[in-house]
Amino acid sequence: MNSSSPWRNEGVLKAHQPPKKKVTVMEGSASACHGVRVVSRRLVRPSPASNPGCGATSPEPETVHLTPWDLQMLTVDHIQKGVLLPKPPGPGGGGGGYQLVERLASSFARALARFHPFAGRLAVEKTRGRSGDDGTVTVSLRCTGDGAEFVHAVAAGVTVADVAGPLHVPRVVWSFFPLDGLVGADAAAGSRAWPVLAAQVTELADGVFVAMSLNHGVADGTAFWHLFNTWSRISRSMGGAGEHDDCAISVPPPVFERWFPDSCPVPVLLPFGKLEQIVRRFDGAPVEECFLAFPAESVRELKARANAEAAGPSISSLLSVLAHVWRAVTRARRLPRQQETSYTVLVGCRGRVRRVPQAYAGNAVVRCAARATAGEVLSNGLGWAASLLSRAVASLDETALVDSAARWHRDPRFAYLAGWWHPAVVVTGNSPRFDVFGNDFGWGRPVAVRSGGANKVDGRATVYEGIDGGGSMGMEVCLAPEALARLVADDGFMSAVTTTGRR
Incomplete structure (x- = not known):
């Protein structure tokens, strides 16, 4: 991956204020007021060890055509949910760091093997219209296996009590989530092909926050938590050497075959010359x-x-x-x-x-x-x-x-x-x-x-x-x-x- 990739930026993420959703990258130490320092970003691909067929290359990747239920959600922000966990045990109570991150990255890759379309990219095909007609576009999920984003961050000045204790949710929590400020269509519109899925592991002073962001144009909350549950169970089943028995995971496999009404065309033609035409940005009042x-x-x-x-x-x-x-x-x-x-x-x-x-x-x-x-x-x-x-x-x-x-x-x-x-x-x-x-x-x-x-x-x-x-x-x-x-x-x-x- 070259240095111009949008996933290579590193630095300190400062808790940001509405209505702007983009995380501000600032220089300085992680001890800045509730700063979140990004240690690394990478693309995690589905683990062939968990699904031997998922990493196979073919001239033509599988295509998942998006349904009306999918397409109507391309205009909203990503699904962003995460859980706050205690600090893993370790020498002197110092569990975490490299071993923790690698364990979570490895189990995420194994979970991604079960949900391999989420390692793909949205694709847009344009059809030129007649005179006076803008034409049409179709949007699909191409199972390219390019990978999901995986972010490791540290918030050394933030404690579990800071996040879970107050009545009001501190704004630093928003910085625990990747792919912020994007709507679903952004993954295919413009010059950047963003991942449809990203995970972020943020080490706190005395805990860990594990989060995912999923493009709402490809899945809903039920599918989101299905993947999250699969990831946690695979991680829980892994031994000290990162080994685990896939058969021991009781989570049912996902069903990616899309449902279309009998009278609905496949793929669905959207009456727009460019996908960008469906996007309407919203700047709401501070909340x-x-x-x-x-x-x-x-x-x-x-x-x-x-x-x-x-x-x-x-x-x-x-x-x-x-x-x-x-x-x-x-x-x-x-x-x-x-x-x-x-x-x-x-x-x-x-x-x-x-x-x-x-x-x-x-x-x-x-x-x-x-x-x-x-x-x-x-x-x-x-x-x-x-x-x-x-x-x-x-x-x-x-x-x-x-x-x-x-x-x-x-x-x-x-x-x-x-x-x-x-x-x-x-x-x-x-x-x-x-x-x-x-x-x-x-x-x-x-x-x-x-x-x-x-x-x-x-x-x-x-x-x-x-x-x-x-x-x-x-x-x-x-x-x-x-x-x-x-x-x-x-x-x-x-x-x-x-x-x-x-x-």
Whole structure:
């Protein structure tokens, strides 16, 4: 790889401030205020030892054509999630360094062998149009095996308590994630062919943060955590010499065969002369974020209250919690009673569309929204708001999902923040069903989960499984600073949560 490659930059990454997402590279020592020093960057290719066929070269690499569910996500930031781990044991408690990084790089390569398309690159093919027509483009994932980015960084001045302890998430966390400031289409637009996947291992003073960034145009959160779980289990199974038995890994293999509705053309032709034409950058107002834990008992109480107040089908635990959040955020924003507010929820299609298996390693997620005025949300109670969310989710039956995907190519619509976001919206992604705290890489369970700066806008609420299990939930809430201050001072809301994600 030549020195002009975009993955060769090294230096100190300083925690950056919104709205700009690009990490600032600065010179100086790692002792600079919560600085993150990049030690090395490299491309990690799938390990042939784990999948003898994955490293084989052929004149024509396999092509994965992107579906409507994939293509509509090319315009959003990458999926950025990571776990905070205790410091590995070692002489004098000094585990880490070269051996730790090489172990994680080796296990990442082995996991990548199972998910080998993610070591490929997005490819664009253009078709010249007739007179007055811009032509079309198609986008696919080419299984070139070029590799995923792997970053080793050090944040010597940051402790586990700095990350997991405060109510407000420190901005340095955003610097623990690679491929920041990019949307999915950037991987194929312009002169640089960016990887679709990157991992970063950041050594802290007394812990390790392990993170991944995945292009949302090629996969969703279910596939993201499937890969993350595979990586941690392979690392956990490795012996002192880096050996492991692939057969001992119980994670099911991913399914890369894409699902297309019968009437959808393959590949899908996008009516643009250049892929860059679909990108709309979004500069949102500055936000702050906090991490909240909903104990299992609080979740049960919210669900019982929502169902007692609601008439109709049973309300789920998750929607009961989201309704609680919706009402509290509406109060904290001090919206006029007549202003419309909405709650957008990302809903998985696995289990809703019969031909989409659970191990499907592409995008199988769509959005639905509940809408009401601020006055209605505040006046009608928890059960009413939860019922509104429940009806929105229930509207996404198999027929609706298949019909929507089948029509998409006729009038392509992409996921945008620009032109969609407004100061009365709340949106939730991720899922409390994803296995986060089972990601033991071989020296202990995670003590916290956090996300990067991607898609961080006023109204973003990211949900996770709770660290204590048993139906507990964790949530990152991102709001304008004034609204967040009012939210965490709202006793009616905060009575259901604790303000730390640690045991």
